[in-house]
Amino acid sequence: MTENTHTTTERPTESVEDFTTGEGLRVLLRRLHASGPGGWRRDPLAAELMVFVAEKYAPLARKHGLDPWEAASAAFDVMRTRAARTAIDPWAVVTHAVRITCIFEERAQGLLCSVHQARRPHVSAFHDPERFSDRDNPLIDYDPAFHVTDPTPTVDGKSQDEDEPLAGASTSASAAVEDAIAFFTLLDWPPSTARAGIEHLCGALTRAGTRQATYEALRRDKHARAQLDIPRTSWTALLKAVLGNPHPAYAATAAGRGVLLRLLIGEPVTVLLRDDDLVLAVSLAAPREPGGGGSR
Template identity: 70%
Template sequence: MIPHTTTAAGRGGGEDYTTGEGLRALLARLHAEGPGAWRTDPIAAKLMEYAAEKYAALARKHGLDPWEAAAAAFDVMRTRSARGADDPWGVVTHAVRITCIAEERAQGLLCSTHQARRPHYSVFHDAERLSDRENPLDDYHPAFHITDPHPDDEHDGENEGEREVVEPAGVVTSASGAVEDAIAFVTVLGWPAQTARAAVEHVCHALARAGSRQSAFEVLRRDKHSRALLDLPGSSWTALLRALLGNPAPGIAATSAGRGILLRLLIGETLPVLLHDDDLVLTVSLAAPRKGGGRR
């Protein structure tokens, strides 16, 4: 906590807004005094200076000015959820972090902050100029690669055999890389490393046997034996399956939530992109089992 001394001034009280209880009392008083209180109350002005200092490092991490983070804090401080929260600073910090992420993504995607908050837009990579690349586009982009043998090739049969060997090897490498990335993603969000690896690998084996994500989801959802071996509560197991394999509901099959982590990694999305998906991050982190077991 950043040390800050507060004093009673003007009509305001002497709330110590650096504590959760003091912040809650100050927000309740400002709300009761009406909209003009935020403009005229000296304690409110000091609160915003404190917020700018408190979130300066978070703002710089996402390429923003500290006062942009303070503005985000101001927006959430005026809501009922902040005034009535058991931990108002926790609510404010979470909201500021989400806003900073959305602002950074909006700058990279050249879109509005509102759009950047939506997974439908945030899955895309940042905009870039073709001239920013050292190599020509056709040197690395798969859309410009020809994989079929040329009709005039004298060694069509030989090339065909080579493709049968090379292409499956590439798929295996891509799939194994997606598995490792999925394990890393789950581990970063608070899951024990051993549990994350065992759970993700078990899901992948079941997916290979079932042949489809929806079938694998239904089989694993009812697999109490595997869940017991992994020592996972039912809520954590179901949330992890939905995150890895996608939500099987027909209406969202084409969305990021419907695709799931494994498919999103296989089609080219990266860990940083997944970590910017706030709904997915929140789902996986809240589902993480406690160290001592039991439900969250």
């Protein structure tokens, strides 16, 4: 009697039901699909799969401020599709879909709209709504929507006529420098210190070509500050006041233009003296002694 030596090549049931692998998930999804309506409710392995999915995508959900079961819900939706059942790597398809859903779910909550709308590029391009009181600085100082550059110089809010001789275009660079020196002198800066600092700044501006490059170069120039005998706090205040705040958010504001540019576009010294923030910053930074004084 001859024994049957043929071995079977069938896979164990445990390996087929191991949904943690790509092949096992594919087999389970096909079986659930073939079982028809109600298959996900009746099959006990489906409940285990959803618990595993919720734990697997919990970190991704928390990253986007969502509940883990919201990520599990997104995974459930994609696992019922044909793409997940026929994919080479079903888990890769599910993970990618859950990540995209979490991203747009977070955007929808921020934009106060539906997920369907948040997926549209022309909607998701907007920033999240903010209250006017959400930030310490006024909204007009950093929001580009409020940045308006008026090509016509104004004085006291009134536009100057083209026939008036005091148009901003007629202000020369040398006159603007002298007015800037006079402005600092009126705010308790020693005349010699104000003249030496502003003239040195203007020379550096001529070489650098841009206000931002000049500000960055002079801010670190300890040698120039030592030669001019100006304290560090006074030197920094001088640079910000004359050149303006270098941050792009302030480019179209009075703080970003600086004293020199405001004088060049036609604003007189009397208008600058009405800028309380500028006057306060310049006067507080004035050197205590004629030769500079103060701590460095």
